[in-house]
Amino acid sequence: MLIRLFHTIKRAIQIRAALYFTVLLLSLCCWHSIANAQYFDLKDNRKHVTVPFKMIRDMIVIQVNINNKGPFNFILDTGVGLMLITDPKLVDSINIVNKRTLKINGIGDGEAYEAYVTSALDIQIRGLKSYDVAAAILKTDHFGLSNYAGIPIHGLLGYEFFNNLAVKIEFSDSTLSVSKAKDIRLYKKGTKIPMTVQDRKPYIHTKVTYTDGSKVDAKLVLDLGAGHALSLENAIVKHGLPSKFIAANLGLGLTGPVSGFLGRVKELDIGKFKIPNVITSFPQGDQYKGLAVKRDGNLGIGILKRFSVIIDYPDSAVYLKQGPDFTRPFEHDMSGLEYYGAGEDLNRIVISRVEPGSPADEIGLEKDDEILAINLKPVKNMTLEQIDNLFKSQNDRSLLLEVYHDKKKDEVVLTLKRRI
Incomplete structure (x- = not known):
């Protein structure tokens, strides 16, 4: 469930992405009728593979x-229950002949x-x-993940990659170590967290302490594709909002914002680990009604990247070892800007949304303005x-932006403000 707990992707022709982006991918309606024993295994009797x-x-x-x-x-x-190809052009380039059409339902306001x-x-x-790994291929690219990432992105891979193997994720050196569960090299100082796999997604139990001091148990999806740290879907009704919050577009579900x-x-x-002052998304409305598995939200990569992680579906466990970024404070965008990569090389930075009342709004930046340089460095080199x-680096920091605004180049000083 690719959530980027930051903000929105909106769509015109290009994706309007945010500094924290969310794509919520839920179960596809007829997955169970097309998916039987779809999995990966190691080649040539290997015990370990590094990816x-x-x-x-x-x-x-x-x-x-x-x-x-x-x-x-x-x-x-891990939030995706079926391999999803988001680039429709792959239909021709990978020579797919046998295919049929289905409707995909998800979170958000809109049609399937x-x-x-x-x-x-x-x-x-x-x-x-x-x-036997099959895939769904969107007929139209609704997400613009390439624009969001700044490189070509062709799809999402989830349950099939994990269901037969143990996967160790080392964020410090950007490697996956893949093996059979019996052959995984466990961390000497790691902590084992029980995990269940339901509706093709992994769940763990945690405890959440709200700012008013109340502590509750929370069943969360362990969601590698969610760029945020934490999302709590029922919190507003049950516990209200924290005293300091901002309204936000939390992302784009399969059927709308x-x-x-x-x-x-x-x-x-999480187990023995206590993580303070976590930036959290609080979705509103009834967008999560009717889910196959009752849950309280999801735990995203904003938390997971603070650890070395082993995800072991066969043995129903996740192992966590404290990483070098474990104590780094959580920071949110301090500019109020959402933007995406445009152009043939995806190296032009175009503003898709400006948060009302934010620093960017106060200096007059607008949707469809283009950022050309930051502190005299061209953005095409970034x-x-x-x-x-840069935009979440330091409260009260001033940045010099060169922008194309109102059909001319201009220079503005953007002073960052911590808003939550």
């Missing part, structure tokens, strides 16, 4: 070949989307072999993640 990944805007991106074509960039996402369902594909990942608020909880407890980090 490199790139960390891009809090997304784990691996390279995949399909039907001997590629490589293609796929986001690894149409997608093709393929027959089994030959998915090639370094050292791994796929067995997901609205709500951003704030903090006092503490999140990644989107580097720009993200």
